[in-house]
Amino acid sequence: MEFLITNELSILRWIHILAMVYWLGGEWGVFQTSYNVTNRNLNLDERRRHMETAYRIDILARTGIVLLLPLGLHMGKLYGFVPFLEGAGVWWMWLFFAVWLAMTWAAFIKRQTDIGITITKVEEFLRYPLIALLFIVAFMAFGGNGPVETGEGNFWYPAKIALYAFALIIGLFLRVVMRRWTARFQVLAQGPNAAEEAALEKEIAQARIAAYIYWITISGVCFLGAVKPF
Template structure:
């Protein structure tokens, strides 16, 4: 069997996309029971735990997609930075992935919440950078080396950046749930229950847009239409 670097990267890229889309669907379905007042608090907390365990795979997929895309983009000739840039990129994203998993493992503690906030803060830097690179490249100003027939690549990158914004909003909701369930464990709290129900309505609306965006990212990568 003859495997090359691009084949392996493409395979991992597909897996990351599957876990991203599938994981978000799993969290969406679990959320119905998390906010269901008819269930006991303990039962709802079990569903929240399930949601977190599903979501970590989606978060892992989200993080991996960008370095995988940039690495394959270099092989295709869309982005000119290889060598040391790719090594540094993979080290940086590996550190980010370790941070994300550390926040997951400590999710019920104050440390976990602090780590989650750091995770979120990284996106405040990354998202604008993605938009700058994607849009400027679409306008012909680089740094990506694209043209007619390859414009799908910066378009896909820009759409990925938009998906990160929605994902960040969903992260805010899940982080808030951790705090709210702590308060609910202290006794009945109508204000926290009402906040959960408001947040889940917003989160579900964001989730619909999220799935459409993720599907768009998949479509561009699969069909390369322009």
């Protein structure tokens, strides 16, 4: 226990790096698998198998992106940037994100059912106020106000929060695309459908463009955390 307390920041930083690796690597795996999901030369069962692989890879990326925020806030508390988390505040914060992570995994486990789709939609809906709150908190911090206390030389922290919020927006779009896979494949299982195939290909083409922006954004988050340039 003494070791954990003494090395609390180092351990959190280590887990933070792991979460970032799974986030970045997982998104690359889903990106590559999507080519076979839309490949009309493959039979539907084969494409379903690739879709299943994509979901299994993506859950690690989703876990990573959910964990990054509480890890960052916890480290922010230790740096002195987030004083409102002192005392019991940090435990309430972890409880909130534990519920969020539980919803993410429940949606994954039940992904082929109506309840799984419902949980996914609820989890997606909850991201909207969270994203707005993160942007507000970040921009308030640049002005020297709000719950995040930073100053000259430490503006990398609110910048990282803002960039993470932007990444959540892109991730939200990519999640919607993946959720639609299940519905479209249910239609395709009933027989060939050119309209569904075209919609699937269009959505994934858009998602691939978003993925490139996603990787640049993730790299930016990594850079701010590692270099702390301003």
